[in-house]
Amino acid sequence: MKKGHTITVVGLGLIGGSMAIDLKENGFAAKIIGVDTNSDSEDKALRRRIIDEAMPLEKAVAVSDFIIVATPVDAMKKVLPAVLDLTDEQVVLDVGSTKETLLESLRNHKKRGRYVATHPMAGTEFSGIEAAVPNLFTHKYTVICDAADSDADALEKTENLYASMQMHIARLNAKAHDVHTAYISHISHISSFALALTVLEKEADEEKIFELASSGFGSTVRLAKSSPDMWVPIFRQNRDNVLDVLDEHINTLSRFRSLLIKKDFDTFYRLIEEANSIKKILKS
Amino acid sequence: MKKGHTITVVGLGLIGGSMAIDLKENGFAAKIIGVDTNSDSEDKALRRRIIDEAMPLEKAVAVSDFIIVATPVDAMKKVLPAVLDLTDEQVVLDVGSTKETLLESLRNHKKRGRYVATHPMAGTEFSGIEAAVPNLFTHKYTVICDAADSDADALEKTENLYASMQMHIARLNAKAHDVHTAYISHISHISSFALALTVLEKEADEEKIFELASSGFGSTVRLAKSSPDMWVPIFRQNRDNVLDVLDEHINTLSRFRSLLIKKDFDTFYRLIEEANSIKKILKS
Secondary structure, three states, X not given: OOOOEEEEEEOOOHHHHHHHHHHHHOOOEEEEEEEOOOHXXXXXXXXXXXXXXEOOHHHHHHOOOEEEEOOOHHHHHHHHHHHHXXXXXXXXXXXXXXXXXXXXXXXXXXXXXXXXXXXXXXXXXXXXXXXXXXOOOOOOEEEEEOHHHOOHHHHHHHHHHHHHOOOEEEEEOHHHHHHHHHHHHHHHHHHHHHHHHHHHHHOOOOHHHHHHOOHHHHHHHHHHHOOHHHHHHXXXXXXXXXXXXXXXXXXXXXXXXXXXXXXXHHHHHHHHHHHHHHHHOOOO | OOOOEEEEEEOOOHHHHHHHHHHHHOOOEEEEEEEOOOHHHHHHHHHOOOOOEEOOHHHHHHOOOEEEEOOOHHHHHHXXXXXXXXXXXXXXXXXXXXXXXXXXXXXXXXXXXXXXXXEEOOOOOXXXXXXXXXOOOOOOEEEEEOHXXXXXXXXXHHHHHHHHXXXXXXXXXXXXXXXXHHHHHHXXXXXXHXXXXXXXXXXXXXXXXXXXXXXHHHHHHHHHXXXXXXXXXXXXXXXHHHHHHHHHHHHHHHHHHHHHHHOOHHHHHHHHHHHHHHHHOOOO
């Protein structure tokens, strides 16, 4: 495996910045070039030495082996075709949280083969280059979508890139990816946003009460700190799947509500026991 | 402040066990006596040296300065009057998550003054004496309810006990306590239980998909591991408040649902921004 690649990261935020840190640190990248429409993000990334150089997109693509597109998913629909238009033999990957509409929009691009659709499944509730941290992805999974549409060498190089970050790889088609992420990621965010709003509305005049909140509350609303700039485009693109899961989640909550109204605590107990089986599945 | 008290813990689980560890470690207790209807819990607590001795309730109360009742909240309604019947000048406290119906049931007990209603606001999703850990409560808040109904010396001694654990103290009446805990603790648990069930039902045949779940999912469903033996009695006793908050939470989720249906992503964005203000309130 050749090491010492030149890698361009388009979109210098939590994900792009964190990947840049690891790829430089583990030696897979000899040089990281940063591209961002916000020159302030470029400056911060340079100052923190997360990138070696900031460049305009066209120049960056020309000198790179890999281009990682790590913008919000709405911007990807414009950035990815633009990058592919500039691509010769480079490998282009995105790291977006939704895939079906994006891949549909790129289906007929003449350079589709150079593009690998990936989703490294890690993150935090923070955003921006300030939030970039080392080892965010270590031992986590990357999903590669519709792998058959990528050139074999582009796919292999992408797998090498993620292997250098000690990530596992799973393959899913784009449709399955979007359904599953609705369940294991997107609904968690809506639930947290809603919980934060519910509690904030009630406790508006009593800020002191939050001092009493235990770590359990913090855990369930942690994701409510997440950026709307990242999440609204995800909800827009994965709207239908998110709606399905949200309906089911509201139904489950309504079931608990109905049991409380009927004071059917035996069934309530049994449902909690069922929910407890999440223990077997969560690693920690 | 006199140190070296004899303290009985009735109910050897996460909370009682964790308090016993800290009170012994910081020297406030010279001796910890354990009382549990489950002799297996007593044996484990003895083996881990969390308690110095296991005793029947009557004998334990007779030789103690403090009796901490740390059973599930339904058992408290039987245990607390029984302990108070045996009480002379000892201080009796409970650590339960609901207070209004409990205090109502003790209102006319002739030893009511020896009893202090407290709620140390900390915990984990684990339960049983195996889950007891040191420093669970350090720098957290304890709520003392209806303090005026306790004897002045019992109150002062209880505050000294929590101060030895480096806890802050807040005072609330029982009704306000139960409303606030519904918002900042109980609804988080229902939300997690429901989210776990929603996802488990969908993903029943595809266990592998959970390997992809990122830490955000883990964070929102962490509380779904919580024990029904602890939580069903809480939901039973705080049913009316929990129902109010659950209704509001379902309404908030339905509002997100309606915005998705209408594709009103501008309002969706604004609601996420509002939810983001939870940042200012959460410490971490």
